[in-house]
Structures are given as C-alpha cells and as structure tokens.
Amino acid sequence: MAARRSRLASVGLHAALVGASVIAVFPVFWVLVTSFKPDARAVETTPRLLNESSLDNYARVLAGEKGDFLAWFGNSVLIALGTTALAVFLSATAGYAASRFRFPGRRPLLLSFLLVQMFPFAVLIVPLYNVLLALGLQGTGFGLVLVYCTTAVPFCAFMLKGYFDTIPADIDEAGRVDGLSPFGVFWRLVLPLARPGLAVTAFYAFLTAWGEVAFASAFLSAADGSKTLAVGLQVFVQQNRTEWGHLAAASVLVAVPAVAAFYPVQRYLVAGLPSGAVKG
Amino acid sequence: MAEVAYDKASRIFSGNPPVRAVDELSLDVADGEFLVLVGPSGSGKSTALRMLAGLEDVDEGAIKIGGKDVTNVPPKGRDIAMVFQSYALYPHMTVAENMGFALKLRGVAKGEIKAKVAEAAKMLDLTKYLDRKPKALSGGQRQRVAMGRAIVREPAVFLMDEPLSNLDAKLRVETRANIAALQQRLGTTTIYVTHDQVEAMTMGHRVAVLKDGLLQQCDTPRALYDKPGNAFVAGFMGSPAMNLKTVPLTAEGAKLDGLVVPLERRALDRAGADGLSEVTFGVRPESLALVGSSSVGMEMVVELVEELGADALVHGAVRIGGAAERFVVRVDGRTPPGLGQTVKVAVRDAGEVHLFHPESGVRLSS
Secondary structure (H helix, E strand, O other): OOOOOOHHHHHHHHHHHHHHHHHHHHHHHHHHHHHOOOHHHHOOOOOOOOOOOOOHHHHHHHHOOOOOHHHHHHHHHHHHHHHHHHHHHHHHHHHHHHHHOOOOOHHHHHHHHHHHHHOOHHHHHHHHHHHHHHHOOOEOHHHHHHHHHHHHHHHHHHHHHHHHHOOOHHHHHHHHHHOOOHHHHHHHHHHHHOHHHHHHHHHHHHHHHHOOOHHHHHHEOOOHHHOOHHHHHHHHEOOOOEOHHHHHHHHHHHHHHHHHHHHHHHHHHHHHHHHHHOOO | OOOEEEEEEEEEEOOOOOEEEEEEEEEEEOOOOEEEEEOOOOOOHHHHHHHHHOOOOOOEEEEEEOOEEOOOOOHHHOOEEEEOOOOOOOOOOOHHHHHHHHHHHOOOOHHHHHHHHHHHHHHOOOHHHOOOOHHHOOHHHHHHHHHHHHHHHOOOEEEEEOOOOOOOHHHHHHHHHHHHHHHHHHOOEEEEEEOOHHHHHHHOOEEEEEEOOEEEEEEOHHHHHHOOOEHHHHHHOOOOOOEEEEEEEOOOEEEEOOEEEEOOHHHHHHHHHOOOOEEEEEEOHHHEEEEOOOOOOEEEEEEEEEEOOOEEEEEEEEEEOOEEEEEEEEEEOOOOOOOOOEEEEEEOOHHHEEEEOOOOOEEOOO
8 A cells, every 4th residue: 555644643733734724714704704794893902703793894895985095996907907908918928939939139028037036125116107207107007017028028028038939949940831821930939939928927917917006106197087096095095093893894895806806817826826936 | 643843942041050951952752752761860861851841951052853943932822731740739739620721721522521530541541530629549540640731732742751650669650551552652842851771762763862961862762772872872871771881902802811802804993093002892791691601701709690580690899900990781590600619701792792992981992
C-alpha cells in the first residue's frame, strides 16, 4: 500500500488549512455582517452577528444620500473596462512582438517593463499630473485610463510575452505557409491559443483600475458626479466619525463586480499565472 | 505542379564571424520529382528548405518555383505546403478545420472544402477523426493530419521537414513507404529534409547531400552509394558506414597490413600526379569478406559481433602502419566468428574499392 498520512499529520494539516482560511475569509465575512447593522451598532463591546440588522444601509447607499453612488459605479465600470480593453490590446501586441521578433532594443524594452514596476505609485502622481495637464486630459476618465495603462501595460506585456513564448513558433510558420499575413497569424492563431493568458491579464488590468484610490482622487475632478467608487467611499469616513455600516455596505457593492469578473477567470488563474509568468 | 530551382542561394546568419548556413546552393528539381536533402545536424538542410518556404531570408542568389522568381515573395504567395517536424497542428481547431484552413483563407466555398477534406481524409485513413482536436490523436494520426493539411491544398510543391522523426521505429518505416507511394500518386514536386540516410536512400528519386552549408553531391541513391563523390558522402551514405582509412600507397596499390589491394590505373595516376604517398581508402562492409586462413588477407581481431538476423556485422581491429584501425565486415548471419578470434579479411572485388584524396576528400577512382 502507498504511504498514508498519519492521523496526527492529517489533523495538523487540516487545522493549518482551516486557520489560513479563517484568516483569509473572516475580514470579508465581518464586512458583510457589519453592512447590515446601523452605524451606531457597527462597533460594539460584545460583537454580535445580528443587531438591528436590515437592508437600510444598502438602500441609503444606493439612493445616493451621501453622494451619487450609481454615478460613481458607472464611472468605475467605464474606466475599469476601458483600462482592460486598452491594456490587453497594447500588451498583447507588445508581448507578441517581444516574443517573436528580434529587433534592436528588445532586451532593454523587456528590462524596462520590469523596472517600471519598482517605482512607488506616489512618485508618479506629480509627473503624470503634469503630463495629463499638458495633454488637456486632466480630470477626464480617458486620462485616468491612460494613467492606469502605464502601470498595467508593462506588467501585462511581460506576462503575455512569457505566455506567447510557450506557443510554438512552428504554429506561426504553419499559418504563414497556409496563407496568413503576419497580423493574421497573431489574430487567428496566437490570440485564440493565448486565451488563458489574455484572461489573466485582463483580470489584472481590471483590478488595477477598479480598486485604485490615489491616482483616481488626484486626477479626476472633485465634482461628486465624476468620482470613482474607490474615491467615493471616502465620504463615509469623516474627521470625527466613520459610518461603518454604510461604508461596509458600499464596500460589498464595490466587491460584487470584481468577484463577478473574477469568477470566469479563476480557472485560468491557477493554470495561467505560473505558465505565463514564470517562463520569461 | 512545378519545378524548383536554387540559384546560388545563400543564407548568412550574422555573428562573429558570420555563419554561412547555406552557401551558394545551386540545385534544380524537376517537376514531380522527390528530392531528399540529407546531412548531419548543422548542415543547412532545414535552412535550405525554409528558404524555399519563405520562412528564412535569402541573402544572396535566388529561388524559383515554376520558373517564377520567388526570392522576395512571402510564404503565402509561393503556392507551397509544408509538413513540420513538430506537425504544428492548430490545437484549437478540429482535424477537419486544420486540414481545410488554407482553403478557407483563400475563400474556397464551404462545400468544396468539405469535399476536399473528406477526400484527403479517406486517403489518409482519418475519416473517423475529423471532428477531434489534435490533442486527442496519437502521434501517427497527428502526422497524417499534417500530411493531410498539405495534400488538401494541392500546392505546387510539398516541403517536408523531418516529418517522421517523432514516430516510433515501426511506424516510421510504414509511413515512409506511405509517403513515397502518396507522392508517386499525386505527382507533386516534393522536397524532403532528413538526417536519416536510410530515409534518403529509400524515398528520394534523387538525394542531395549537404555539409556545412555546402552541397556535396546530388544524384540518385544508387549513384551516391556506388560512386560517392567525396569521402564525406562515402562515410555518410550507407549503414553501417563505409570503412574509410588512410593507408600508404605503393606501386601496386594500397597497402593494408598483409594485403595489397590492387588499384585501377586511373586512380594511381591521379594520386601520382598529386605526389601522394597516402590515400583515403574506402570499402563498404559488404565488399569485405572473411577468407580461409591460408588465403591472402589482413588479419583482424574480432572485437564485437552484431547479429542482425540475415547477416551479422563483425567489428574488429586491423593493424595498419603500427596503429590499430577498426573495420566492419558484413558476413553471413548463420556463421559469424567468435569474439577474440583472429580472422582473415579480403576485399571481395577490387572494383568495389573507393579512393579519395587524403586531404581534400575528392574521389580519385572513377
């Protein structure tokens, strides 16, 4: 018989896994619990699961009592989808070029993809602000999409380059002999084969834009109607008082689309991240 | 269908110094001919094929297909189909889609594609698998799909880059015969690259031997085997390889241990004209024979006997000029000598001896 785990090892293993799961899941769970409580009951000396819980917080957040939540939501969706589309397109073409073609400056380009990851975002705010101002894009959603692409594209291009490397170049050549143009090879053979890699990059780009606060608050106009969700959430946190119930409810509403975007991608994430990212 | 011509075509890879992967290759392939490019790895045979496919640049010279200069034409404009060593099937398409892809790109009507794919599938025994994806096929089936993809196109030229090297030995022999028969039937000009000289001998109407990017010889398999143009071709074609030894030359012939092999006048004259005291002496294993101990011959100590069934290969050492030289002799499989035994070996027929220049390797005998 094959060697089996001893009972003790089994118990230990499961205990560790349960512990890790609780650490990961509990904060999210508590946000959910808090989101149903009134602000006054949100922080208690003896925490309880239910205490005057209701859907009031959700109703108020959605009704826009503190700010136009639905407008923020719309802005976030537009900006995140815009970032995703632009970043995936740019990084797929750049990654393919880096994977298949030998051109002067190829190595420096790949190195720079990595190098830009090392700058803290805060350092970039002022220069990017100036650039946007010069371009006349300051305060616009499109400007913010471009800013997010500056961080998402290098990483995504590097990851996709690694993914494209795993697709044999013979397939490209077979396609060219069969009658495809170089762009046809990319569009009809390489992109369909790279779907898992594209899904992972798309997800990364989406998240980059969806939860970001610093750039969004610096580059969008201060008008309530032009905020994104992540920026808008700050209205629940005031100098002396935090509306925990409302904040939690809004957070849950923010998380839902991210989870929805994550769900179709998660099966690729497991397979895609290692195969795409490690081989570079 | 078309003839193919390489006109002093070269491919130079940059580097220090630059490598001439294919060096001024000139080769004419007739319409309907099956030409095999053979050579050791790094000989430039695959590069030469890829130049014809348009996957590799032609740095000097020109390439023509059907009389038309295609040197700077992209692959899609060359009317060729290629079978890759890795097969390079499209993993996201079914067998039928793989085979019909090129036709689809040309805007051929769906019904016509379907009919052509069905016809090719029938020819290759793939009808049952048309709806499968490549990953659900065995190696041999994938190989046939790759062939099918080329056939469906009805191209002017088939290019095959070691299409059998990923198959197991038995399947390889079978497929080898199938490809040759298929080519015969379709009558399409075919350029076939292999490193396996048995494939080259059995499949090609003509065989071109390459080494270091240079064409060594191009002729029918029989001619290559019987009259190799230089020592490299002599050693490369034939399995087991020809015995090639540098031996001293005397007035009567080549001196091997206790045996002086008489040489033809022409070869001796040529060697004499070059002032050679030594020649490269080549004799195939089947041109040597074991003789009785009283006959004239060279003494060989048997070191290894490989029994192949019908015959056996006897490897042994012969002393030539003080150094032990290895020889291989093909003998009757039923009565091979024992290990360690000393046997006498003689050349069956002096006409089966090949002589080459010891430095340049050029053939001296006629």
